[in-house]
Amino acid sequence: MRTIDRLKRRFFSLVHKGDKERQMNDELRFHLEMEEERQRGLGKGGDEARRAAAVAFGGVEDVKEACRDARGTRLFEDLAQDVKYGLRSLRRSPGFAAVVILTLGLGIGANTAMFSVVNTVLLRPLPYAEGGDLMVLRQSAPGSGVADIGISPPEVVDFRSQAESLEGVAEYHSMTFTLLGGPEPRRVQTGVVSASYFSLLGIAPVLGRDFRAEDEQHGADAVLLLSHEFWTKDFGGDPAVVGRRFEMNDRVHTVIGVLPPIPRYPDENDVFMPTVACPFRSRQSVVEDRRARMLQAFARKKPGVTLDAARAEVAMVAERLRRQHKEAYSEQALGYRADLLPLREELVRRARPTFLLLLGTVAFVLLIACANTANLMVARMAGREKELALRASLGAGRGRLMRQLLTESTLLAVAGGAFGLLLAFLASGLLATFVSRLTPRASEMRLDAAVFAFTLGLSVLTGIVAGSLPGLPSWRRLAEALQDGGRSGSGATRNRLRSALVVSQLALSFVLLMGAALTLRSFAKLRAVDAGFRPERVLTAEVHLNWSRYLTAEHRLDTDRALAFHENLKARLESLPGVVSASPAWTFPLNSSFNNNGTFRIEGRTYASDDALPRGEARGAGAEYFDAIGVPVLRGRKFDARDRAGAAFVVLISQGLARRHFGDQDPIGQRLTTGGQNYATIVGVVGDVRNASLDQEPKDTIYLSFLQFPGFSCQYFVRTLGDPRLLERQFAEAVHSLDAQTALHGVRTLEDVRDAALGSTRLTSALLGAFALLALAITAAGLSGLIAYSVSQRTHEIGIRMALGAAPRRVLRMVLGHGLRSVAQGLALGTAAALALARLVSGLLFGVAPTDLLCFVGSGALLLVVATVACLLPARRAVAIDPQIALRSL
């Protein structure tokens, strides 16, 4: 209570500051008058008495100051005064203020932007209730190199009932279905989940209701929850959508609710349905099949249980299952195991290193901006010594002067912070696009209170650091400044400080240039990678049959009708003017999420055990696939129309597989099988393709004939003579004219596919490059300023030299030498720092060593050139000095 009273009083005395001052004056005047009276009583005359009273009292102003201090309002009053004074002083040098606000603003803005990313993605808790307890339950087979083999329906049931340390286990998988009832068939990405999925995550719908246990009973009415994005985009956020009925998979589906905006993880789903609504998942054969590992599982750890204990229990359950159901875990070589991974880490695993690298980069940029500001302040200090000396002689303490300087630099930094915030706001859209390539949490990004607080804190910190680096001149200097009429002499300390600041800027710039060069080079290497296909002039799109119309009586794909559709579509597409060839395939190259790895056997060979079986990836491709995407057929033949369902099985193999497993033998005519009893004849060898990603070596691939293994969904490729985009509309018309219920999705060119595979690398290197150039520009300005300052200081000396006959070239060399010495020191320091930091970035590079010589030399050369230009500009002024004028002004 006392403290509150005191604060109240303090505030009150600030509000009534004028009152207080007047009262204090009255009180002290009264004292003086009484003293005067007393002196008169001692027999002194009027003037004499007054003088004696004044002497007895001492310095009135000192007493007042001491009283103000005692009242404790001093700090606030001083601050207000400092701010007022600081603003006035900065108004007098608008150029200085503008440069500082600009550089600090860029530095702080970059940090604000990156912090908003890191805050959202790495710091803020997941937008799920108690997100820290949410886990991914993952089964892996390290022996086969597959990090995630999926989980089957019976396994989900077992983990749910046997793992005591888990509060719940929910399953998830995603499929594409065709939603009918809107203006046109809509292919919807559908998350198929346990009824408890959203309550496990701790998410409640914003409209309508969540799934209930009865929605997951066999024979329940099919219901749908819409994702927030799908709802706003396709239904304009209309609340009346709840209760609407759509046709999907030949059944009526009723919308029961809309989800809040949540990370679009694991997939960008449009709608969600309970497991029983999924025609595949609900099949009895799948429900009972322990090997149908088509699902992902999420679990919530019980709050009291440690992560280690839960993981140990999950591993134990997995081991028990493996022993109980030997037939389902037969491939011993796979080294089957199960584990828990915190969901939070899983969501940002890919993004973390990149973001930390960028955060480090912007921190460097800010350090450079900070050093530059400090440098400018040192230079400005020289011109202010007189002013400071004057204030000191009027009674301002050293601390008081320092506080004044810090207030000024903080004012500047806060203004810079405001500017930076504006920049970050302007860049936020662009940044979100970038972040979304790396993590599903991008949608949560916003400039919130935490970001504002960060920016303010960073600004104040920057102001204090930049303001205190220059330090105060010594009292002796100030005294001299007052005496010698203001000729600001050259403090050797100050020059050393300025040089040190510029050298550190140069060193930091070099590190940033090096980082940018490395990522740029990685990007260039990645872009130059020959993925094994020719992406130019190819249009591609997913084609999703409304599968319910292509079923046999046994609920299997009606191959004949599907093939008829594909043969018709191919014919129509190829009859379009400008189309060279068209073909379906299971999926597109560079598709990192398609994973169809497995073992195979070559006929006539014996394998010691299952462990020794060769591995490869199976992909279905149509007859013209290789022509369409430009993969060479090296030996034998490609597929043709005869290789359709019912005919003898044929395969094509990739060059790598042929080399590894057939060596000098001719593989054509040999037979292999990918697991089943049916052997397929190898009819050709095709070029290697990087099917997974650009930075992974091509895998051994076995191509199956699409016409022998068609599916409900596939990817089409159309090679054209001209711009493939012009065919988009005709492509859609061809598909819909054959079957109006067929959904077409993701129409793009094959070059887009390739670019997407480069996407995050391209943006990362562009960002790093931009930051490095920004830093370089600030550093160059700093260096230029330093040289200009030293030239102005040495005007007389240079004048004398020139008067004594020094050639302009010599003077130029002298001035340049000064600058280049700093550059050399900066390069040496920067190289050491870059070597020390090299290890940190190596994981983000492709095909480039973190100590790449070319990058070192290139960065160094660029820095040297820019620095030389930065030095040359002021050096030219030195050469232009007229000795006569320089000497006369001495």
Added chain:
Amino acid sequence: MANSVDLLQGTLDLLVLRVLLPGPMHGWGISQRILQVSEDVLRVNQGSLYPSLHRLEEQGYVAAEWGESENGRKAKFYSLTKPGRKRLDQETADWERLSSAVQRILRTA
């Protein structure tokens, strides 16, 4: 001021509080009272007295009020508050303990 003694801040606070015990008094009166009672030994510097008064007021040990002085002028009168009285008791006890301890040492050690 030849025979005056410098006062430690805490001691001055104690004296001010004690002087105010009989009743309200203005700053000038306080300084004169201390001088008088100490028989001209303790001459209080105004540079210490007023900050001390303002600090005690800020801390709530004394209250201030404007009133009329004995010669009819407007003056600021200070009076002890209840916390001030308690503080005075405490400080007096502390002071007595300290001074008797110092005396014991001076006499016997």
